[in-house]
Amino acid sequence: MSSLQxxxxxxxxxxxxxxxxxxxxxxIESISTDPAYRKHCADAAAWLVRDLKxxxxxxxxxKTPGHPMVVAKHHKxxxxxxxxxxxxxxxxPVDPLSLWDNPPFEPKIIKGKGGAKQIIGRGTADDKxxxxxxxEACRAWKTETGNxxxxxxxxxxxxxxxxxxxxxxFLKDYKNELKADVALxxxxxxxxxxxxxxxxALRGLVGEEVTIHAADRDLHSGMYGSAARNxxxxxxxxxxxxxxxxxxxxxxxxxxxxxxxxxxxKKQWSELKFSEKSFLxxxxxxxPAGEKGRSVLEMIWSxxxxxxxxxxxGYTGEGFKTVIPAEASAKVSFRLVGQQNPKKVVSAFRKYxxxxxxxxCKASFTPEGxxxxxxxxxxxxxxxxxxxxxxxxxGRPAVLAAMGGSIPVVGHFxxxxxxxxxxxxxxxxxxxxxxxxxxxxxxxxxxxxxSWARIMEALA
Amino acid sequence: MSSLQxxxxxxxxxxxxxxxxxxxxxxIESISTDPAYRKHCADAAAWLVRDLKxxxxxxxxxKTPGHPMVVAKHHKxxxxxxxxxxxxxxxxPVDPLSLWDNPPFEPKIIKGKGGAKQIIGRGTADDKxxxxxxxEACRAWKTETGNxxxxxxxxxxxxxxxxxxxxxxFLKDYKNELKADVALxxxxxxxxxxxxxxxxALRGLVGEEVTIHAADRDLHSGMYGSAARNxxxxxxxxxxxxxxxxxxxxxxxxxxxxxxxxxxxKKQWSELKFSEKSFLxxxxxxxPAGEKGRSVLEMIWSxxxxxxxxxxxGYTGEGFKTVIPAEASAKVSFRLVGQQNPKKVVSAFRKYxxxxxxxxCKASFTPEGxxxxxxxxxxxxxxxxxxxxxxxxxGRPAVLAAMGGSIPVVGHFxxxxxxxxxxxxxxxxxxxxxxxxxxxxxxxxxxxxxSWARIMEALA
Numbered sequence: 001m002s003s004l005q006x007x008x009x010x011x012x013x014x015x016x017x018x019x020x021x022x023x024x025x026x027x028i029e030s031i032s033t034d035p036a037y038r039k040h041c042a043d044a045a046a047w048l049v050r051d052l053k054x055x056x057x058x059x060x061x062x063k064t065p066g067h068p069m070v071v072a073k074h075h076k077x078x079x080x081x082x083x084x085x086x087x088x089x090x091x092x093p094v095d096p097l098s099l100w101d102n103p104p105f106e107p108k109i110i111k112g113k114g115g116a117k118q119i120i121g122r123g124t125a126d127d128k129x130x131x132x133x134x135x136e137a138c139r140a141w142k143t144e145t146g147n148x149x150x151x152x153x154x155x156x157x158x159x160x161x162x163x164x165x166x167x168x169x170f171l172k173d174y175k176n177e178l179k180a181d182v183a184l185x186x187x188x189x190x191x192x193x194x195x196x197x198x199x200x201a202l203r204g205l206v207g208e209e210v211t212i213h214a215a216d217r218d219l220h221s222g223m224y225g226s227a228a229r230n231x232x233x234x235x236x237x238x239x240x241x242x243x244x245x246x247x248x249x250x251x252x253x254x255x256x257x258x259x260x261x262x263x264x265x266k267k268q269w270s271e272l273k274f275s276e277k278s279f280l281x282x283x284x285x286x287x288p289a290g291e292k293g294r295s296v297l298e299m300i301w302s303x304x305x306x307x308x309x310x311x312x313x314g315y316t317g318e319g320f321k322t323v324i325p326a327e328a329s330a331k332v333s334f335r336l337v338g339q340q341n342p343k344k345v346v347s348a349f350r351k352y353x354x355x356x357x358x359x360x361c362k363a364s365f366t367p368e369g370x371x372x373x374x375x376x377x378x379x380x381x382x383x384x385x386x387x388x389x390x391x392x393x394x395g396r397p398a399v400l401a402a403m404g405g406s407i408p409v410v411g412h413f414x415x416x417x418x419x420x421x422x423x424x425x426x427x428x429x430x431x432x433x434x435x436x437x438x439x440x441x442x443x444x445x446x447x448x449x450x451s452w453a454r455i456m457e458a459l460a
Numbered sequence: 461m462s463s464l465q466x467x468x469x470x471x472x473x474x475x476x477x478x479x480x481x482x483x484x485x486x487x488i489e490s491i492s493t494d495p496a497y498r499k500h501c502a503d504a505a506a507w508l509v510r511d512l513k514x515x516x517x518x519x520x521x522x523k524t525p526g527h528p529m530v531v532a533k534h535h536k537x538x539x540x541x542x543x544x545x546x547x548x549x550x551x552x553p554v555d556p557l558s559l560w561d562n563p564p565f566e567p568k569i570i571k572g573k574g575g576a577k578q579i580i581g582r583g584t585a586d587d588k589x590x591x592x593x594x595x596e597a598c599r600a601w602k603t604e605t606g607n608x609x610x611x612x613x614x615x616x617x618x619x620x621x622x623x624x625x626x627x628x629x630f631l632k633d634y635k636n637e638l639k640a641d642v643a644l645x646x647x648x649x650x651x652x653x654x655x656x657x658x659x660x661a662l663r664g665l666v667g668e669e670v671t672i673h674a675a676d677r678d679l680h681s682g683m684y685g686s687a688a689r690n691x692x693x694x695x696x697x698x699x700x701x702x703x704x705x706x707x708x709x710x711x712x713x714x715x716x717x718x719x720x721x722x723x724x725x726k727k728q729w730s731e732l733k734f735s736e737k738s739f740l741x742x743x744x745x746x747x748p749a750g751e752k753g754r755s756v757l758e759m760i761w762s763x764x765x766x767x768x769x770x771x772x773x774g775y776t777g778e779g780f781k782t783v784i785p786a787e788a789s790a791k792v793s794f795r796l797v798g799q800q801n802p803k804k805v806v807s808a809f810r811k812y813x814x815x816x817x818x819x820x821c822k823a824s825f826t827p828e829g830x831x832x833x834x835x836x837x838x839x840x841x842x843x844x845x846x847x848x849x850x851x852x853x854x855g856r857p858a859v860l861a862a863m864g865g866s867i868p869v870v871g872h873f874x875x876x877x878x879x880x881x882x883x884x885x886x887x888x889x890x891x892x893x894x895x896x897x898x899x900x901x902x903x904x905x906x907x908x909x910x911s912w913a914r915i916m917e918a919l920a
Contacts, residue, residue, distance in 0.1 A: 236771070358749070
């Protein structure tokens with residue numbers, strides 16, 4: 001235990017240089033979904049390779065058809081287990097830029113709500129700040145003991161925010177190199193700012209961009225209004241029809257494979273002191289949306305969803321233009337649970353859209369990922385060890401929680417690498433990930449690194 | 461008649477320099493709806509003032525809170541009637557720029573369908589090419605006879621494409637200066653490329669931009685999906701509800717004041733050899749949209765409409781972002797006929813939107829104009845004279861047609877200046893006004909000027 005204490009002290013002592021390193025990484029505009037930032041993504045990968053080498057990892061940036069993967073190894077703990085740590089260095093786009101109080105790629109520390117120090121900027125919580133908690137834990141172990149307590153392989157992806165097109169072929173090609181006893185994934189959140197959490201269930205995600213095509217050109221609504229089909233009208237009718245008046249999703253077969261919530265889980269969740277009023281009040285809302293008759297926690301943790309994440313068509317600039325556009329588009333996503341089949345959901349969605357079209361209109365689709373839901377094994381020994389380490393750090397037991405978001409890599413680790421994942425993260429509900437003014441509490445960064453230092457020892 | 465023949469010959473002879481002048485005007489990027497083009501609008505007004513002065517008009521650019529009005533006078537035809545000619549020098553925005561085959565503000569002449577020469581560029585047909593037909597007719601009269609056959613006042617507006625916010629106060633202030641026996645408005649089209657037309661009925665226009673506000677920030681759909689209201693969902697449901705399954709507009713009271721189509725008009729229209737198949741086929745469509753049981757001609761000439769001209773919300777860039785946005789917006793317009801009251805339509809629309817909102821969402825509205833429909837007097841003597849002049853030029857009688865579009869200035873001339881308007885224009889259905897690759901046939905420009913030269917004499 002004395003070496004662990006030294007490691008923890010080292011993390012405390014080096015918080016400032018650690019924050020500086022994180023800032024360096026945050027300044028790189030690694031937006032993976034936009035081809036204009038291709039070089040920035042490669043720069044972020046190269047930065048990580050350099051940093052991992054400085055700790056003593058053998059590290060490389062591996063080309064893919066998209067953005068590079070960072071693969072690093074430090075296997076010098078004889079007889080100890082091997083872990084594969086996963087994070088992603090790419091970030092979400094930053095629009096609308098006007099809503100940022102501070103430029104998104106100029107990170108700084110501000111005093112937030114209740115005086116808590118917050119690191120603000122794109123990628124602070126999702127996922128650069130999180131992945132660096134593990135890197136800093138490794139650095140401190142190395143500095144204090146000259147080694148790591150575990151054999152560590154690291155995989156940093158650069159396409160997590162853009163549907164991970166290269167991930168599956170990459171995992172297949174590097175199967176042997178990446179094989180480990182367990183995967184550690186740091187892309188999730190805490191229960192609240194004082195209570196750690198291990199995520200044990202994840203929803204799947206289907207993303208589809210749909211475009212409705214009507215006339216072969218934009219038309220003047222004074223000349224063609226009513227007579228010519230307006231693709232925005234067609235689109236809004238189709239999208240409105242995706243949910244019925246009770247908030248249920250109408251696609252035939254959509255709920256196939258959705259498990260009923262066991263009473264025991266329902267009971268556990270009802271004891272969590274989760275307040276719908278404050279969960280919604282925090283974001284300026286009062287009335288739960290979605291399926292009638294289900295609690296907010298049930299909806300965000302256990303139910304499938306259908307959301308329209310973007311819509312555009314016609315004239316969207318300042319002022320007015322009486323145009324009937326040639327086409328209109330929407331980005332639609334579905335979160336999946338249980339045994340819902342992502343391919344069947346894609347088919348049902350496309351079939352519904354096509355069947356709703358007037359005979360002289362067309363629809364085209366761009367797939368943006370399709371992954372099923374994941375249920376992790378509650379009985380994994382690593383989970384119990386990590387829970388103990390987290391309790392030591394935070395002074396409270398870790399909540400074993402379901403999660404609304406989707407981390408498809410966990411499914412691929414299961415199916416391709418035959419490996420379970422341990423999902424531990426230090427994000428908070430108010431981190432505004434994917435939104436303007438994203439932040440990561442300095443405490444999350446600091447105690448996150450300390451938590452990993454403890455988990456590494458617990459797993460050793 | 462000999463001086464008219466000289467004037468017509470002059471127009472033929474000077475077609476090339478006339479086209480060069482039009483090109484100069486077309487190169488000025490006078491997009492009125494976008495504040496970034498404010499200076500360009502002023503430049504277009506100044507260009508027109510210079511050109512009119514060169515013909516012998518007293519001309520000035522009059523400041524307004526928006527873009528300037530061009531007012532010019534040539535009152536030297538003793539005993540002859542006075543006409544007020546109206547056109548607008550502002551143009552529509554040009555997006556999406558990628559769909560233009562040629563830069564929108566670099567006009568040139570190309571060979572179009574069937575070998576007809578076309579002037580291509582933004583504003584060629586709407587309305588710079590049209591207004592210059594009248595200016596060129598005046599120039600030819602002046603060159604050949606040293607005078608104009610009528611007393612001519614000219615009003616060129618710079619805000620027609622952005623809801624004409626300064627027009628009503630301006631007409632009130634300049635009432636005496638603008639008073640004339642009849643207004644000549646050149647912003648409409650021909651029946652087809654060989655058949656001239658005088659427009660005798662115009663629909664009104666209500667434009668509203670609506671924004672639905674839900675949460676106070678953008679949210680991550682994995683964390684808040686279903687639980688938090690998605691304003692895009694709210695918006696598409698509201699917009700989808702604007703029309704029923706028969707294409708009827710559902711706003712209560714919307715059809716109040718819509719006249720039944722008289723049998724005589726219905727008969728006249730049915731004799732027009734209008735082909736729905738080719739009207740829709742021309743733009744790549746087959747099935748009439750809008751109200752079931754009504755003909756396409758009835759819909760575009762005599763029925764009110766509701767169109768969504770633009771929609772936007774959430775992530776609209778390349779790739780995908782699983783965001784639930786804080787707000788979503790649409791631009792909606794209604795074309796009005798008969799006695800429909802534009803203010804009542806605005807109220808009914810806003811009431812419907814507000815009543816459709818969940819209690820924790822808000823809607824905000826930006827008005828983009830509200831004008832009623834216009835029916836002109838078939839018995840005006842000027843209409844008969846103009847029809848005769850057009851027949852002489854084109855060799856066929858002019859069709860007296862209703863028009864789907866809206867030219868609110870005609871209503872203001874009626875109500876404020878107590879003056880009827882004669883609507884003669886030379887645009888064609890395939891001019892792609894408001895769209896990429898807008899064009900104006902060289903024949904429209906050339907014979908348009910000749911037509912005005914004849915109409916001026918007919919009215920003298």
